[in-house]
Amino acid sequence: AQTVTQSQPEMSVQEAETVTLSCTYDTSENNYYLFWYKQPPSRQMILVIRQEAYKQQNATENRFSVNFQKAAKSFSLKISDSQLGDTAMYFCAFMKLVPSDMRFGAGTRLTVKP
């Protein structure tokens, strides 16, 4: 069974600074997808970034980038130039291809301070 571990229940960062959220996973699969989702307070979950396991290049989306280490089964999220609107719960998720159910980590609550 696949498991996803986020070891940082809570983190905080000053506005405009950089923060890295950690995620590790356990799987015997070779092909899979990894995601970071963001869930702002009382708002719906939105996709931040995704990474295909077969791609060696780390995914980036504007201020968000990942450090994907397949051998170490590590998938961290870096947020640069943090903004107040980045305050949210961040979930790391793993999805194998068949059957394609998604497994989530426990989440990291990120607070961006002014």
Add this chain to the structure above:
Amino acid sequence: KAGVTQTPRYLIKTRGQQVTLSCSPISGHRSVSWYQQTPGQGLQFLFEYFSETQRNKGNFPGRFSGRQFSNSRSEMNVSTLELGDSALYLCASSSGGPEDTQYFGPGTRLTVL
């Protein structure tokens, strides 16, 4: 395109009752997945429907069931409600391929008294 919609947004039930939650996917999406989110257990996968067929199922008791209609709308039913069923129920839609991103709805907050 309109996003994923879920109705109702809030629901209060008592133990022993049953409840039906509805999810309308993004237009053109054929896959709908359901998740339960609680403070203690986090986000847990319930089941996925694709083209009116259950394609995958998580580790939940048989009291949790679902279905999908020909227009891809999906319903989830929980029978004989227990206090522990209080949760945020999220649905997510995608085109249906394993490489496709899942887009989430706002959720239905179920409270069981």
